[in-house]
Amino acid sequence: MKTLRLLAPFIAPLVLTAAFVSPSPIAGQTPQATPPPPAQPRSVQFPKPVEQTLTNGLRVIVVHRAGAPLVAGQLLIKNGGEADPVELAGLSNMVADLITKGTARRSATQVAEAIEALGGSLDSSARWDASRVGVNVISSKIGPALDILADVVRRPTFKEDEIERLRQQTLDELTVEMGEPSVIAQYVASRIVFGDTPYGKPLGGTTESITRIGRDDIMKYHSRYYRPDNAILVLGGDITPANAFRLAQQYFGDWQKPVDALPTRGSAETGNSAQSRVIVIDKPDAGQAAVMVARSGINRRDPDYFVGIVTNSVLSGYSGRLNQEIRIKRGLSYGAGSSLEARRDVGPFSASAQTKNVSAAEVADLLMREVGRLSSEPVADIEMTPRKAVVVGNFARNLETAAGLTSQIGSLALYGISFDEINRYIGNVQSITARDLQRFAGARLSAAGTSIVVVGNAKDFLPALRKQYPNVEVIPVAELDLNTALLRKKQPAK
Amino acid sequence: MKLRTPVAWLTLVVLYLISPLSGDVKAQTARVTMPQIKFQERTLPNGMRVLSAVDHSSPTVAIQVWYHVGSKDDPAGRSGFAHLFEHIMFKATRNMKSEMMDRLTEDVGGFNNAFTNPDVTVYYEVVPSNYLETLLWAEGDRLAGLTVDEPNFKSERSVVQEEFRQSYLAPPYGMLEYLIEQQSFTSHPYKRPTIGSIEDLDAASLENVRAFHQTYYRPDNATLVVAGDFDPKQLNSWVDKYLATIPKPAITLPRVGVKEPERTAERRITHYAANVPLPAIAFTYLTPPERSPDAEPLRVAATVLAQGESSRLYRSLIYDQQLAQSADATPDLREDAGVFYFTVVLASGKTPAEGEKALLAEIKKMQDAPVAAAELEKARNQLVTNELRQRETSNGKALALGSAAVLLGDSSRVNTDLAKLQSVTAADVQRVMKKYFTSANRLVIIYLPEAQKVPATGANTSLSNPGGGKAK
Numbered sequence: 001m002k003t004l005r006l007l008a009p010f011i012a013p014l015v016l017t018a019a020f021v022s023p024s025p026i027a028g029q030t031p032q033a034t035p036p037p038p039a040q041p042r043s044v045q046f047p048k049p050v051e052q053t054l055t056n057g058l059r060v061i062v063v064h065r066a067g068a069p070l071v072a073g074q075l076l077i078k079n080g081g082e083a084d085p086v087e088l089a090g091l092s093n094m095v096a097d098l099i100t101k102g103t104a105r106r107s108a109t110q111v112a113e114a115i116e117a118l119g120g121s122l123d124s125s126a127r128w129d130a131s132r133v134g135v136n137v138i139s140s141k142i143g144p145a146l147d148i149l150a151d152v153v154r155r156p157t158f159k160e161d162e163i164e165r166l167r168q169q170t171l172d173e174l175t176v177e178m179g180e181p182s183v184i185a186q187y188v189a190s191r192i193v194f195g196d197t198p199y200g201k202p203l204g205g206t207t208e209s210i211t212r213i214g215r216d217d218i219m220k221y222h223s224r225y226y227r228p229d230n231a232i233l234v235l236g237g238d239i240t241p242a243n244a245f246r247l248a249q250q251y252f253g254d255w256q257k258p259v260d261a262l263p264t265r266g267s268a269e270t271g272n273s274a275q276s277r278v279i280v281i282d283k284p285d286a287g288q289a290a291v292m293v294a295r296s297g298i299n300r301r302d303p304d305y306f307v308g309i310v311t312n313s314v315l316s317g318y319s320g321r322l323n324q325e326i327r328i329k330r331g332l333s334y335g336a337g338s339s340l341e342a343r344r345d346v347g348p349f350s351a352s353a354q355t356k357n358v359s360a361a362e363v364a365d366l367l368m369r370e371v372g373r374l375s376s377e378p379v380a381d382i383e384m385t386p387r388k389a390v391v392v393g394n395f396a397r398n399l400e401t402a403a404g405l406t407s408q409i410g411s412l413a414l415y416g417i418s419f420d421e422i423n424r425y426i427g428n429v430q431s432i433t434a435r436d437l438q439r440f441a442g443a444r445l446s447a448a449g450t451s452i453v454v455v456g457n458a459k460d461f462l463p464a465l466r467k468q469y470p471n472v473e474v475i476p477v478a479e480l481d482l483n484t485a486l487l488r489k490k491q492p493a494k
Numbered sequence: 495m496k497l498r499t500p501v502a503w504l505t506l507v508v509l510y511l512i513s514p515l516s517g518d519v520k521a522q523t524a525r526v527t528m529p530q531i532k533f534q535e536r537t538l539p540n541g542m543r544v545l546s547a548v549d550h551s552s553p554t555v556a557i558q559v560w561y562h563v564g565s566k567d568d569p570a571g572r573s574g575f576a577h578l579f580e581h582i583m584f585k586a587t588r589n590m591k592s593e594m595m596d597r598l599t600e601d602v603g604g605f606n607n608a609f610t611n612p613d614v615t616v617y618y619e620v621v622p623s624n625y626l627e628t629l630l631w632a633e634g635d636r637l638a639g640l641t642v643d644e645p646n647f648k649s650e651r652s653v654v655q656e657e658f659r660q661s662y663l664a665p666p667y668g669m670l671e672y673l674i675e676q677q678s679f680t681s682h683p684y685k686r687p688t689i690g691s692i693e694d695l696d697a698a699s700l701e702n703v704r705a706f707h708q709t710y711y712r713p714d715n716a717t718l719v720v721a722g723d724f725d726p727k728q729l730n731s732w733v734d735k736y737l738a739t740i741p742k743p744a745i746t747l748p749r750v751g752v753k754e755p756e757r758t759a760e761r762r763i764t765h766y767a768a769n770v771p772l773p774a775i776a777f778t779y780l781t782p783p784e785r786s787p788d789a790e791p792l793r794v795a796a797t798v799l800a801q802g803e804s805s806r807l808y809r810s811l812i813y814d815q816q817l818a819q820s821a822d823a824t825p826d827l828r829e830d831a832g833v834f835y836f837t838v839v840l841a842s843g844k845t846p847a848e849g850e851k852a853l854l855a856e857i858k859k860m861q862d863a864p865v866a867a868a869e870l871e872k873a874r875n876q877l878v879t880n881e882l883r884q885r886e887t888s889n890g891k892a893l894a895l896g897s898a899a900v901l902l903g904d905s906s907r908v909n910t911d912l913a914k915l916q917s918v919t920a921a922d923v924q925r926v927m928k929k930y931f932t933s934a935n936r937l938v939i940i941y942l943p944e945a946q947k948v949p950a951t952g953a954n955t956s957l958s959n960p961g962g963g964k965a966k
Contacts, residue, residue: 035589036628042723068883071882113804115802116801116803118875136879165813169812171842175772180665180666181664182664226558317600318596328593393605397605398604400886447727
C-alpha cells in the first residue's frame with residue numbers, strides 16, 4: 001500500500017499549490033501540460049434520520065438510504081469503559097463479549113450459528129462512553145438479526161464456564177497485544193494523560209484486573225447499564241422507517257425498564273495532564289519504535305469542536321504536516337498522523353509515528369515541533385482550504401455505507417447532539433478561520449501539557465532523546481505496570 | 495491474529511457472486527437479489543482496456559488503473575521492486591510535481607491510494623465527480639512517463655523500508671506471514687514476498703525505475719475502471735483525449751513462465767523469532783490458480799472452516815478445546831498458482847504439537863464427510879453478504895470489475911461467478927479437500943520464541959536474504 005490510511009485514524013497539509021487552481025505553466029507537448037479544471041460540482045444530499053422513543057425509554061433512530069440491499073443495526077448502551085470500577089479495568093469489555101456467549105434462549109454456539117446463517121455477524125464491544133452491539137446483514141434478514149441482537153442484550157446468562165473461557169482468551173489477547181510497540185505506547189499515553197481517572201485505564205483491562213473480575217461484577221454492570229432507558233437503537237441503510245419502528249417494537253417493546261433510577265454519571269474529571277512527562281518503555285526486541293506525543297484535548301460538546309477537527313486535519317492525513325515532514329520529506333516512517341478524540345468528557349489528543357529505532361528521537365522532536373508550530377504561526381489559506389476539503393470529503397464518504405451511516409448517527413445520538421449538525425457540518429467547517437485555529441492550538445494543544453512516549457529498543461535512541469529531554473524516565477517493558485499512573489511495578493521489598 | 499496482506503484482502507474482492515440467492519434455510523424465506531453491475535467495456539487502439547459503470551447515488555467517482563504487473567515480475571535481485579515502484583508513481587511525472595496526485599484528490603475532498611500484490615498493481619482515486627476529467631489527465635500523464643529524481647527516489651525507498659518494519663518487524667506475527675509467502679513456493683517467483691527485503695530495496699536504483707516503467711507501464715498492460723457519477727459520452731471523449739493518445743511500445747511484454755512443481759513430500763520448518771508472545775503454527779498447501787473451477791469450492795471450504803464463531807476451527811480449536819488464541823484459513827489464490835494457508839496462534843500453555851493435531855483433525859473431517867446442507871448454505875450467505883458490502887461503494891464496485899477483467903481475464907465474471915458459487919455442492923468441497931489437503935502437499939511452519947531455542951538444534955530458516963532466490 002502506498003499509505004496506511006486504511007489502518008490509522010488519520011485525517012490533514014502544507015504549503016502546496018492546488019495545481020488546478022493556479023496552473024503552473026510547465027511547458028509540455030503531450031497532450032496537455034496542465035490539468036483540466038473541474039466541472040461544476042454536484043450538491044451532496046445527506047439522508048435524514050427519523051426517531052421515536054418507545055414507552056420503556058428506548059430511543060429508536062432510523063436512517064434510510066437506498067442503494068445496496070444492506071442494513072446495519074447498532075444498539076448503543078450509553079456507558080463503556082469509563083464506567084469500569086478502578087480496580088476492574090476491562091469489565092465493560094468482558095460484559096460486551098459475554099452477552100453473545102449464551103442467553104436464556106440460545107447457547108453461545110447457537111448465537112453464532114444463528115447470526116452467521118443469515119450471512120451476518122454480531123459484533124459487540126465496549127468503547128469509551130458506550131458499549132455497542134452491532135449487526136450488518138442483507139436487508140431481508142434484518143428481522144431475524146434483530147431477534148438475535150435483542151436476545152443477547154436482554155437475556156445473557158453469564159455462565160461460569162463461559163466467563164472462565166473468555167478470561168483465558170482475554171489474557172492471551174493481552175499477551176499478544178503487548179508485543180506491539182504501538183499498542184503499548186497508546187496505553188502508556190492514556191495513563192500519562194488521564195492518570196488514575198476513568199479514561200486512564202486500558203480499555204481491555206490488564207492481566208491483574210481481568211483475573212480479578214468476578215461473575216457478580218459482570219451481572220452488576222449488565223443490570224445497571226443495559227436497560228432500555230440507557231440505550232439507543234440505530235438502524236441504517238435499506239430499511240424504511242415504518243418497518244424499522246415495527247421491528248423495534250416487536251423485539252424491544254417489552255424490554256422492561258428497571259424501577260430504580262438510572263445511575264447518575266460521574267465526570268471522568270480529566271485535565272490532569274498539566275505535568276508533562278517523557279517516558280521510554282524499553283523493549284529490546286522491538287523491530288521498530290513507536291513514538292507518540294499526547295495530551296488532553298476536548299469533549300464532544302465543546303464549542304470548539306469544529307475548530308478542533310480542522311486543526312487536527314492540518315496536522316494529520318496523508319498530506320497533513322506530520323506526514324509531510326516525517327514521511328514525505330524525510331522518509332522516516334510509513335505514516336505519521338494525529339487524532340483528536342472528542343469524548344463525553346475531555347478526550348485525548350495524540351500524534352504518532354513508527355520509525356526505525358535509531359530515528360525515534362528525531363521523530364519525537366518532529367512531532368513536538370509540528371504540534372507547537374500550530375500555535376506559533378497562523379495557517380495560510382492556501383493550506384487551510386485543502387485541509388477543510390479533506391474533512392468534508394471524509395465526512396461525506398463516511399455516510400456512503402450502511403455501517404458508516406449508522407455509526408455516524410449513533411455517535412451524534414450518544415452525545416446528545418442534534419441531527420441538524422449533519423446539514424450544518426460543511427458550513428461549520430468552512431467558517432473556521434486561521435485565527436480560530438491558532439487560538440485553539442495555543443489554548444488547547446500547547447506543548448507545555450504534552451507528554452512523549454517512545455516504545456522501542458532504548459539503546460538505539462536514548463542518548464539522543466536524553467540530550468533533548470534530560471528528564472526522560474526509562475521503564476523496562478518487564479517492569480511496566482498499566483494498573484496505575486506510576487507505570488512501574490513496585491519493587492519487591494528486600 | 496488476522497494476517498493482513500494485500501493479497502488476502504484482494505481475495506475478498508475476487509469472490510464474484512450473482513443473484514438470486516437460492517434455497518434459504520428453514521426460518522428464512524426471503525431470497526436475495528444480488529444487484530448486477532451494469533458496465534461497458536471498450537478496448538482502445540493502443541490496447542488499453544476501459545471498463546465503466548454508472549451510479550449516480552453519490553456525487554463521487556472512483557477511478558482505478560490496474561497494471562498487470564506485480565511482485566512476481568520483480569527484476570532479479572530486486573525483490574520488492576514492483577511495490578517500491580508503486581510508491582514512485584506518486585512522484586514527479588512530465589507534467590506533475592511530486593505528490594501532485596494528492597493535490598488533485600485529497601485537496602478537493604477525495605483520496606487516493608494504491609496496492610501491489612504478486613500479480614497486479616492497482617492505483618485508485620475517489621473524487622467529487624466534477625474532477626473526473628482532471629484525474630483521467632493525471633493517470634494518463636503518469637502512464638506516459640516519470641521524471642522522479644534521485645533524492646525523491648531514495649526518500650521513498652526509506653518509506654518502503656519503514657513499511658517493511660511496520661508490517662513485518664513490529665507486529666508479533668509479521669514474520670510468520672513473511673515466512674508463509676517466502677517458503678510456500680520453491681521455483682515460481684511467488685517465493686519472493688511482495689514487500690521484498692531491506693537489502694534488495696537498498697540495491698534498487700533510479701535506472702531500475704526507468705526500465706520497469708518502460709517494460710510494464712504501457713497502455714496494453716493497463717485497464718482503466720471508472721465507477722460512479724459520470725456521463726458515459728463525456729467519459730469516452732476524455733479517455734480518447736488523455737489515454738488513447740499514449741503510444742503502445744513495440745517491445746514485447748515479458749511474462750513469467752515458471753511453473754511451480756508439485757510438492758512430493760511434507761516439508762517442516764521451525765523458525766525462532768523475536769517478539770513471539772505465544773507460539774504459532776502454519777500449514778500451507780499449493781492449490782490451482784484463481785481461474786480454476788476449483789476456486790469456488792476452495793473459498794467455500796475456507797468459509798466453512800474459518801469465518802465467524804460458528805466456523806469449524808473456531809468451534810473446535812478455540813471454543814471447545816481451548817487450544818488456540820486464533821485460527822484462520824486463507825485461500826490466497828493467485829494468477830499462476832494458489833496457496834491455501836492456515837495459521838493458528840496457540841493459547842498459553844498449549845504446544846504446537848497439540849495445535850497441529852487438532853488442525854489436522856479438522857481438515858480430515860472435511861475430507862471424510864460432506865459438509866451439511868445448512869452449513870453450506872451458511873457459507874454461501876456469508877460470501878454473498880461479504881460481496882454486497884464490498885460493492886457498497888463505487889470504489890468497491892470498481893475493484894470487483896477490475897479483478898474480473900484483469901485477474902480472471904473476463905469482465906463478465908463480475909456478474910456470473912455468483913452462480914458458480916451457488917452451484918458449489920458439498921461433494922465439490924469434499925473433493926477439493928481430499929485432492930489438495932494431502933500430507934505430501936503440506937508445508938508446516940512452527941513459529942517459536944527465540945527463548946525456546948535449544949542451542950545445539952537451533953536450525954533456523956535463513957532470513958539473511960529474505961528476498962529469496964538469489965545469493966548476494
